[in-house]
């Protein structure tokens with residue numbers, strides 16, 4: 001089930017130029033901006049790589065037309081799609097925040113009154129499909145989980161990484177980080 005480095009490279013090559021749902025950026029721009037926001041905040045390399053790869057599940061789950069969660073009626077559960085492929089080859093500090101980044105949105109809506117107002121229309125639309133805003137109990141429980149703080153940080157970069165033309169380092173910069181962490185899995189495959 002493990003994904004190869006070449007596969008990651010190819011997925012970005014094929015799906016990177018495609019639009020990120022109905023947002024005004026491509027999937028490549030979105031990944032680069034997410035990772036760069038993390039890097040600018042001084043996040044760990046693991047979390048920067050998590051930010052870069054957080055929507056890999058969209059790419060793995062894309063059909064030939066590149067449909068993603070928002071162009072289909074149902075939630076594509078993209079946060080989980082990539083996990084079985086990533087877990088055998090990347091540390092938990094990369095994999096877990098990716099798996100938690102959608103639930104982090106539900107949590108942030110519950111704990112930060114300003115957060116929901118900053119969501120894009122696409123992200124507001126998908127919120128209901130993804131289970132809606134956390135209850136206070138759900139939010140408290142989520143925040144107790146390992147890597148929850150990382151997932152909440154990643155989520156905020158995800159939401160901001162939708163700026164057309166925003167300058168970032170190139171793909172190769174983050175692919176080098178991906179390569180460095182590849183093979184440092186937390187669990188044996």
Ligand SMILES: [Fe+2]
Nearest residue numbers: 030054055158
């Ligand atoms: Fe995203």
